[in-house]
Amino acid sequence: MSVPHIKDCVLLIDKPSGYTSFDIIHRIRKTLKVKKCGHAGTLDKFASGLLIVCLGWATRLVPFVMGMDKRYIATMQLGVATDTHDSEGQVISKSNIQCTVEDIQSCLQTYFTGEIMQVPPDYSAIKINGKRSSDRVRKGELVAIAPRPVHIHKITVIDFDTACSQLTLDITCSKGTYIRALARDLGLRLHTGAHVIALRRVAIGDFNVTDAITMEQCVELSHKNSEDMRGIITPFRALGHFGIIAVKRDSLIKIKHGKLLGYDDITYVTGEPVFRVVPEGTEALVALAVKDEKGYRCKKVFIEEIDKIDTMK
Structure with missing residues (x-):
């Protein structure tokens, strides 16, 4: 139960x-x-x-x-690169650190701000012909993952401990961004190598x-x-970034049967371009809709929630 x-x-x-x-x-x-x-x-x-x-x-x-979007606090070890780009992997290279915090900030601003092309780590869940890339690598296979666009909205240096060459960053980025890959690429740009030693996701949306x-x-x-x-x-609150359409209770049957919502079905509209559809006076999410030439079309209908409302009548 x-x-x-x-x-x-x-x-x-x-x-x-x-x-x-x-x-x-x-x-x-x-x-x-x-x-x-x-x-x-x-x-x-x-x-x-x-x-x-x-x-x-x-x-x-x-x-x-x-x-x-996601926000992370990441600590990277400069001067050491690993095959997984984190502390769980095998060390593949070491180098002396000859960069300053100003060098790091300049590199971040030049190469890691806005839309960038990023190659996901070989040790990742990316599927290659139906199998995870990480599984293929562990079996000794060579993999080639194509670069993909990701967006770094904001990246700032929180701390650079020169004594141990550890860099802590505050990163806000789009879906699909690999922080381990970012550490790998930053290490390459700085000619030091780098890997993530601590990672904490502090926000999603x-x-x-x-x-x-x-x-x-x-x-x-x-x-x-x-x-x-x-x-x-x-x-309803999980999708707070979407708009809202409040509908008359009598219109729930139209939603249930996939019919277009006309303007006479609606009592309130705010936001765009995707709307959470709720019966007026409630936060019961019954559908997700988009605007149509003749009204609003429901792209996702949550029958379970409509049935729950029907039983409460």
């Missing part, structure tokens, strides 16, 4: 280092007794920080949450790790009311 008050929602989890994202999903599924459970953007095993987990039918929101719960607190969800716990987000 599932925990009744924890379903069809989004959890903000502060993932500890030493656990894979799948480890966290497995523990949540077992602890909260939910069948559907998925994360919206993986974190490496050595990394910590914000992991957004969707439960129940809210797993259908994963693609939309994954598209949000408007969600911050300070609002997240630990795995220990997640266990408590099984016997506490959801209203008493932070870190639990409704599907």
